[in-house]
Amino acid sequence: MASLRVGSLFGIPIKLGASFLLVLPLLAYLIGTQVTPTVDLLNQVFGTAIDPGELTDGTLPWLLGVSAALGLFVSVLLHELGHSLVARRYGLEIESITLWFLGGLAQFTEFPEDWREELTIAVAGPIVSVVLGVVCYGLFAVLPAELPAALFVVGYLAVLNVVLAAFNMLPGFPMDGGRVLRALLSRNRSRLQATRIAATVGKGFAFLLGIAGILTLNLFWIVIAFFIFVAATSETQQVVMEAAFEGLTVGEIMTPEAELDTVTRETSIEDLLDRMVRERHTGYPVIDGGALVGIVTLEDVQEKAPSERDMVTVGDVMSTDLVTVTPTSEAARALNTLQREGIGRILVTDGDGSLLGLVSRTDLMTVFEITQTSQARSVTPRSADD
Numbered sequence: 001m002a003s004l005r006v007g008s009l010f011g012i013p014i015k016l017g018a019s020f021l022l023v024l025p026l027l028a029y030l031i032g033t034q035v036t037p038t039v040d041l042l043n044q045v046f047g048t049a050i051d052p053g054e055l056t057d058g059t060l061p062w063l064l065g066v067s068a069a070l071g072l073f074v075s076v077l078l079h080e081l082g083h084s085l086v087a088r089r090y091g092l093e094i095e096s097i098t099l100w101f102l103g104g105l106a107q108f109t110e111f112p113e114d115w116r117e118e119l120t121i122a123v124a125g126p127i128v129s130v131v132l133g134v135v136c137y138g139l140f141a142v143l144p145a146e147l148p149a150a151l152f153v154v155g156y157l158a159v160l161n162v163v164l165a166a167f168n169m170l171p172g173f174p175m176d177g178g179r180v181l182r183a184l185l186s187r188n189r190s191r192l193q194a195t196r197i198a199a200t201v202g203k204g205f206a207f208l209l210g211i212a213g214i215l216t217l218n219l220f221w222i223v224i225a226f227f228i229f230v231a232a233t234s235e236t237q238q239v240v241m242e243a244a245f246e247g248l249t250v251g252e253i254m255t256p257e258a259e260l261d262t263v264t265r266e267t268s269i270e271d272l273l274d275r276m277v278r279e280r281h282t283g284y285p286v287i288d289g290g291a292l293v294g295i296v297t298l299e300d301v302q303e304k305a306p307s308e309r310d311m312v313t314v315g316d317v318m319s320t321d322l323v324t325v326t327p328t329s330e331a332a333r334a335l336n337t338l339q340r341e342g343i344g345r346i347l348v349t350d351g352d353g354s355l356l357g358l359v360s361r362t363d364l365m366t367v368f369e370i371t372q373t374s375q376a377r378s379v380t381p382r383s384a385d386d
Helices: 018-033 035-046 060-089 115-142 148-168 176-185 191-215 219-244 269-279 298-304 331-341 361-378
Strands: 003-009 012-017 094-100 103-108 283-288 291-297 345-349 355-360
Touching: 003 094, 012 018, 012 060, 018 035, 018 060, 018 094, 035 060, 035 148, 060 094, 060 103, 060 115, 060 148, 115 148, 115 176, 176 191, 191 219, 219 331, 219 361, 269 298, 283 355, 291 298, 291 345, 331 345, 331 361, 355 361
Parallel strands: 012 094
Antiparallel strands: 003 012, 094 103, 283 291, 345 355
């Protein structure tokens, strides 16, 4: 999703998705129009007697809406930070936390294999939300009745944080509750089996939520149901791929350096394009004096090379910010890196940066198809005559 980095917390980049910038004013507006029923709810839940008439004059409802909406998204940010800090404790890398229209999303480079670690990471977010709810309730309890606006905001956040924790614990994989379910299933099953069961439960939950959204004309529920269904399918496919690559290293599937087609800095763009046509490659390592200095792809040529391509060389357009792996890296990790970086090939280097080979997305997909076919044949029942 398109996003804008706005800072970092504990070294974790914090981003705002484009959809967040659109939904924030809408959410503020909706809260502002529901001040009276919200006050009635707070009075019922907490046994107070806040007068809604004091909060509906002039622009105050809209100020309350903005304050409550910002407080809600701060709560969501802290919820995701809870996941992230616990994951970091287990040595996992956190790419970023992004706020978007459905809430927050903590992006990890990988998820833990140990079910205990996944369970702890999954429950950390809801625990943070419950703690925030308790803190907000504490503030609500000590604030004087002469501050109805402040009471409204902290009371609203107290209720919403508890609701957020409860909703996230529903078994809608890959929501927190779905990850808890997968972690518990993984105690005596393979990760793939546990993921498939959790995803099936999640899809069932998404279906019911979608039906409820249609019957109640609740667009938000329908969107969440769609997201859960798609995300559950996507993560299942990811785990299937990881299982197919289990035990394989990059060194076993890479094209070795001796068999690679390479170019130099001085190669003209015209010559490069001719070679791409003849050799049917769209990316080449760039070698200078026997050393790896960059990589050039068709995308680099399209984005950076002007029309006078006979005057431009590879050195003018190549990428020097290289994404690499070592031969001993797991093949599944190489695939994750390709997907995360949005690239079609990854260079294989040794400790001093010398080029040893290359792995492309096509290589990985070919290995995946072969592995899947092999696994399918191994479980095909034989007839009595065989």
